[in-house]
Amino acid sequence: MKSILTDITKCIGCNECVLACKRTYDLPPELPRRWHKPDGLSARNWTSIVRLPENKFVRKQCRHCQEPACVSACPVGALIKNAEGPVTYDGGKCMGCRYCMMACPYEIPRYDWDSAAPYIRKCILCYERIKEGKQPACTEACPTGATIFGEREELLAEAKRRRQENPKLQLYGDENEIGGTCVLYVSDVDLKAIYNGRDLRGDPALPSTTAPVLASVPLTFVGVGVLMSGLYWTINRREQLKKEGESGEKANG
Amino acid sequence: MDRVRRFKLLLWSICGLAFAVAFRRFLLGLGSSTNLNDGTPWGLWVGFDVMGGVALAAGGFVITATVYILKKEEFHPIVRPAVLTAFLGYAAVAVGLLADLGLPWHIWHPTIYWQHHSALFEVAWCVMLYLTVLALEFLPVPLESFPRLGKIRNFLVKNRLILVILGIMLSTLHQSSLGTLFLIMPYRLHALWYTPILPLLFFISAISLGLMMVSMESLITSYLYRREPETHLLTKLCKVAAWVLGGYLIVRILDLLVRGEYLAIFENSWQSWWFIIEILISAIIPIVLFTSKLTRGKLGWITLGVVSGVSGFVLNRLNVGGIAMAGTTDSFYFPAWTEFAISAGVVSGAALVFLFAIEHFNVWEHPPRDEEDEKPYTLPRFAPVGTIWLGDPHTAGMKRNSMAFVVAAAFGFSLLPFSSLESKGLIKTPANSARGKDIMQIDANRDGFFVTFDHKKHENSLGQTQSCAVCHHAKLPADEQTSCAACHQDVYLVTCIFDHEKHKTWLGGNQSCTQCHPAGQNRSVDTAVECNHCHNAEDASLVLAVQESPIRMDQLNMAGSYVDAMHGLCVTCHKEIAERIYRPLHGTCTTCHPFVAEESKYEWDKLTQTTASPRWVISTPLLQENIDVEKLKESVAAQ
Structure with a gap:
């Protein structure tokens, strides 16, 4: 599985990755809109650099979770987790319910609010390029090697190595964090700041919250059916017996 | 019928306004007619039209179950209105969804693209099927007016029990699944509302809400048509509703105790107060009014209790669907007036169809009669001063209503800017x-x-x-x-x-190329050394700082x-x-x-x-x- 590792300590905030992404997907310049969030991501910016105090720069993008909430939420399967790692989107299937935007714990997917035929927009980890054997445009463009591309296991090992070298560093995106993500971070600052103060490390994967309920659906369906039929039969039978009894009494009387 | 006439005029006006807004929404997109944003992608249309609509339409399955399964024949007079309300409620949900979905022409996609891990997929299927079931359940009523189609009617009546049971099965599933929808957002929903038993709470509240909604619908139509309300039935309905509400309250409080979140009620934040208000008007006030010796069985108090309960549960759905998330995302959302207009328009449309059905089919035992309609047609000798003669009463009503619609639509169009500039969400430049x-x-x-x-x-x-x-x-x-x-x-x-010419001059003209471009390689930006090769902290004179300031050029x-x-x-x-x-x-x-x-x-x-x-x-x-x-x-x- 392919993956990206971003090292916050190495990022200088040059925005090369943002521009490379925009060039690759022909995204027009973004203007400030009413519906934007302050993190710089939008339907036209699939990755952004968030500036934190003390000159720390964090690249924000889709985390491409191992067990993505958006994929499990999408009612038509427009979002897919590919074997190569990327979570990709098929606008032809999408019906625009925006449940993925609600479900994503990182609040990554963005929407074409100004369009009459809007689609969900987010980083797709350059799926086409990966299939061709190339690396994503952003990691290719990074001048300092702050964000690198590779096999997930190798990058995870590399991240752990960096953490051993510098105990101040924290690792984001390993299996403890909602089942693991394909976009890993090594950071000396708390990344809560870019995710609305949420720290997801130590939490289980989100599809597991709805899975047991949905698994019980067929049983509930049949159960309610059987219960209702049974109730009807019992009550009907009792009424019939009552009637028979009454008519019997009359006949006897 | 005077009340009905005035009420219809109001409904048609709201529909006209909604028509203008809908026109703009489909022409220019969601950004133009809603205050939705990337942080709160679900708003009033999901919270009220879909979540509220489905819950309010729960009367259908509750009453059919009572009458056909539990054989409480005394409730038979309210079966037809209840099924009709449910059918129209679900139809309103579908229409509301058309406005809310980004790509409404793909609304049928769940039928061919299956994704059974999604709660919304299940809701979509159940709602589709249940809408069909409700249509079939109600169809015998209008078919009474068409004796030719008697065979179809007989078939439907014969198989009513199957439809009723199917309806209950589907309702149980999707009423609860609307709660399941929110289980995947533990980070968004406030702890007072987020609980693993959200589906159960949704189901129980749907039952009580169904009972109260049937009462409310009966009260409103009685008022409009100046009929004697069925007080004895309402009292019984409310008594059952009080029991269900009591169960709901106990489950809800037990859940808070088990999860250990009960302290959040007393934390004196706006969420905690909001929670207290919700519980108060959705459960406690109705329970008290429905059971207390002083108030039960009295029409005014029943009305108050029903209104309180229904608005309480609409508030509950709005809370789960958005209000309780306000603190956890960094964006602010309050619905635009256009959103209210569409929601009100959808409800008004459904109400108009309801009134039409009541007047033309045997939804009640006897459809209400309009005495004025039955008067023999006479030309007025004089038009009274100050009023306009619009024809005989029947056509006059149509003319009045369509005029209200057109005027309201025109008013709506005049309020709405149709420039693409506005819809692009660009913010004014201060x-x-x-x-x-x-x-x-x-x-x-x-x-x-x-x-x-x-x-x-x-x-x-x-x-x-x-x-x-x-x-x-x-x-x-x-x-x-x-x-x-x-x-x-x-x-x-x-x-x-980067100024290439200046660097060339500073470093000694043509002799200097190799200082930045390694020998033997193509001389391009890609192969050149990085700026910090020379401009680093070791040589203070080369740090790329603007004079007299700590601003660094490379940043x-x-x-x-x-x-x-x-x-x-x-x-x-x-x-x-x-x-x-x-x-x-x-x-x-x-x-x-x-x-x-x-x-x-x-x-x-x-x-x-x-x-x-x-x-x-x-x-x-x-x-x-x-x-x-x-x-x-x-x-x-x-x-």
Whole structure:
């Protein structure tokens, strides 16, 4: 599985990755809109650099979770987790319910609010390029090697190595964090700041919250059916017996 | 029928308004007609139209179960209205969804693209099937008027039990699954509402809400048609509702106790108060009113209890669907009036169909009669002064209603700007007049950080007095000033500030190539050494800092020409005056860029745009600082 590792300590905030992404997907310049969030991501910016105090720069993008909430939420399967790692989107299937935007714990997917035929927009980890054997445009463009591309296991090992070298560093995106993500971070600052103060490390994967309920659906369906039929039969039978009894009494009387 | 007539007029007007809004919503997209944003992608249309609509339509399955399964024949008179309300409720949900979905022409996609891990997929299927079931359950009623189709009717009546049981099965599933939808968002929903048993709570509340909704619908129609309300039935319904509500309350409180979140009720935040209000009006007030000896069985109190309970549970659905998330995302959402208009329009449309069905089919044992309609047709001899004769009563009603619709739609169109500018969500550019010179300060990024803007210069270069409309657009709606980016499209693009010629000269002309471009390689940007090869902290003279300031050029991610232009507007004059008034600080960077000096003060939430860092832009507090220009001039003159 392919993956990206971003090292916050190495990022200088040059925005090369943002521009490379925009060039690759022909995204027009973004203007400030009413519906934007302050993190710089939008339907036209699939990755952004968030500036934190003390000159720390964090690249924000889709985390491409191992067990993505958006994929499990999408009612038509427009979002897919590919074997190569990327979570990709098929606008032809999408019906625009925006449940993925609600479900994503990182609040990554963005929407074409100004369009009459809007689609969900987010980083797709350059799926086409990966299939061709190339690396994503952003990691290719990074001048300092702050964000690198590779096999997930190798990058995870590399991240752990960096953490051993510098105990101040924290690792984001390993299996403890909602089942693991394909976009890993090594950071000396708390990344809560870019995710609305949420720290997801130590939490289980989100599809597991709805899975047991949905698994019980067929049983509930049949159960309610059987219960209702049974109730009807019992009550009907009792009424019939009552009637028979009454008519019997009359006949006897 | 006077009340009905007036009520219909109101409903038709709301529909007309909603029509205008819907027109714009489908023409220009969601951004134009809603206040939804990337942080709160679900709003009133999901919270009220879908979540509320489905819950309010729960009366159908509750009453059919009572009458056909539990054989409580006394409730038979309210079966038909209950099924009709449910059918129209679900139809309203479908129409509301058409407005809310981004790609409404794909609404049928769940039928062919299956994704059984999604709660919404299950809801979609159940709602589709249940809408069909409800249609089949109600169809025998209108079919009574068509004796030719008697066979179909008989078939449906014969198989009613199957439909009823199927309806209950489907309702149980999707009423609860609407709660399942929110289980995947533990980070969004406040702890008072997020619980693993959300589906169960939704189901129980749907039952009580169904009972109360049937009562409410009966009360409203009785009022409108001046009928005697079925008080004895309502009392019984409310008694059952009180029991269910009691169960709901117990489960809800037990859940809070088990999860250990009960302390959140007393934390005195707006969420805790909101929670208390919700519980109070959704459960406690109705329970008290329905069971207390003083109030039960009395029509006024029943009405109050029912209204309280129904609005309480609508509030509950709105809370789960959005209000309780307000604190956990960094965006603010309050529905736009256009959203309210669509929601009200959908409800009004459903109500109109309901009234039509009541008047034309045997929804009640006897459809209400309009005495005026039955009067023999006579030409009026005189039109009464001050009123207009619109024809005989029957056609007059139609004319009145369609007129209300058209007028309301026209009113709606007149309120709505149809420019594409508005729908693009561009924010107005705030402007201040600056001290001295003919320069304004405008907030081009709309992020609270202003840049200088030479109005005169723009006027001159764009064609003097002819040029106003270029930026001011002859006062298009919502466009006081055009954003800078409308013309200067490259303002947000980062450009390279590297000056090759200067580096060549400094380093010794043609001899110097290899200092940056390693020998034997193509001489291009890709192969050249990085800036920090030479410009590093080891040699202080080479650090890329702007004179007298801690600004480092290599951190400046903005077009060089833009920076020059902005500085050109202020710096020259500032430096001049600084010398004259013997205040050297007046001409330094930190005078206008205080954040450079106090960087630590500046937090994440102040940051809105990453490409144009506000650090480089003049801050607003500086502009508000009140300095008397005249006094300054005097002091300069005195010196």
